[in-house]
Amino acid sequence: IGLPIYLGIAILSPLAYPLIFGSAWTKAGEYAVLISISSFFSFISDPLDKSCLIINNKTWYIIFWHFLRVITTLAVILICWKFAFNFEIFLLLLVIQMALLYVINYFMNYHFTREKYLS
Numbered sequence: 001i002g003l004p005i006y007l008g009i010a011i012l013s014p015l016a017y018p019l020i021f022g023s024a025w026t027k028a029g030e031y032a033v034l035i036s037i038s039s040f041f042s043f044i045s046d047p048l049d050k051s052c053l054i055i056n057n058k059t060w061y062i063i064f065w066h067f068l069r070v071i072t073t074l075a076v077i078l079i080c081w082k083f084a085f086n087f088e089i090f091l092l093l094l095v096i097q098m099a100l101l102y103v104i105n106y107f108m109n110y111h112f113t114r115e116k117y118l119s
Contacts, residue, residue, distance in 0.1 A: 014032075031091055056115070076094050
């Protein structure tokens with residue numbers, strides 16, 4: 001369900017943003033293409049977060065995952081600041097970081113769910 005939606009967002013954003021909001025939003029439409037990648041992975045992984053919390057009683061994991069997200073976001077910020085990367089590189093690294101964390105989150109929740117029902 002999410003793939004066509006986020007693919008459509010990625011394709012239409014560069015055209016839709018300037019059309020709807022004006023030419024000053026052209027860059028925002030281009031950035032939305034990148035952001036749609038991590039948003040897609042969030043769409044897949046976030047519902048599992050809630051079920052993991054309720055079904056598997058893994059509240060420690062949810063706290064740990066959000067802590068890891070904060071730490072890795074700070075790392076991306078520090079790396080970009082240290083090497084004086086421009087905004088586009090920062091955004092790309094942030095999208096990669098978030099997409100990887102959401103993929104890890106998906107597989108951890110899958111593991112916890114299998115652990116619960118296979119034991």
